[in-house]
Amino acid sequence: MPRATTQIARKGLLSADIGTIRQIENRVASLPRLAADVEARRQEALSRVEQAEKALAEPFKHADALKAAQRNSARIEQLMAEAAKPEQQQQAEPPAGRDPQLEQMQRLMKASFPQQAAATVAAGTATATQQRPAEHPRQQDSEYGR
Structure with a gap:
């Protein structure tokens, strides 16, 4: 179980005094509370995962604005390309007969x-x-x- 580690020195175990026994008893008594805390954190993490999956399944709320901006950007690029073409043609080709x-x-x-x-x-x-x-x-x- 996570967070359930206890360290007792070898000397304390061999002496088996009342302090060591109380420490072990207190640790064992706190295990149910520790288990409940770990389970609550686990449930919280699972609910966050579930909420994240729901959020991923929902459509992007600004999808319409994004598509409109993409169309506008494509239109501007096309206009710029069309505006650049005549200049290139005029520079490349001298008028006929001159x-x-x-x-x-x-x-x-x-x-x-x-x-x-x-x-x-x-x-x-x-x-x-x-x-x-x-x-x-x-x-x-x-x-x-x-």
Whole structure:
């Protein structure tokens, strides 16, 4: 039985005095109380196990909120993936019929030499004037008051 250990020195057993006999009698007398205490603790542990098993069998009380949050997270991930796709396609594929190096050079020319670039682009290629109608002034002209 747990907690039922008693230690008596060998010398005390051999002398068999009244103190040793009383100690053994008291220990034997307390055994029923000790057994009841151990049984009460055992029953308490069994009831805790039973309550834990019931709690595990019950559904998660926030299951609906969890599913809604998972759906919302999936929707956000999908929107982010869709938003990232056009940027990747634009960066990967230059527009058909245009030379990206030529366009970059034209932008540099316009930024560095606004008046000369307009004359060079207009004289060199017809695509620059076709893209922007004459009634719409260039953005640089409006910014610098020209």
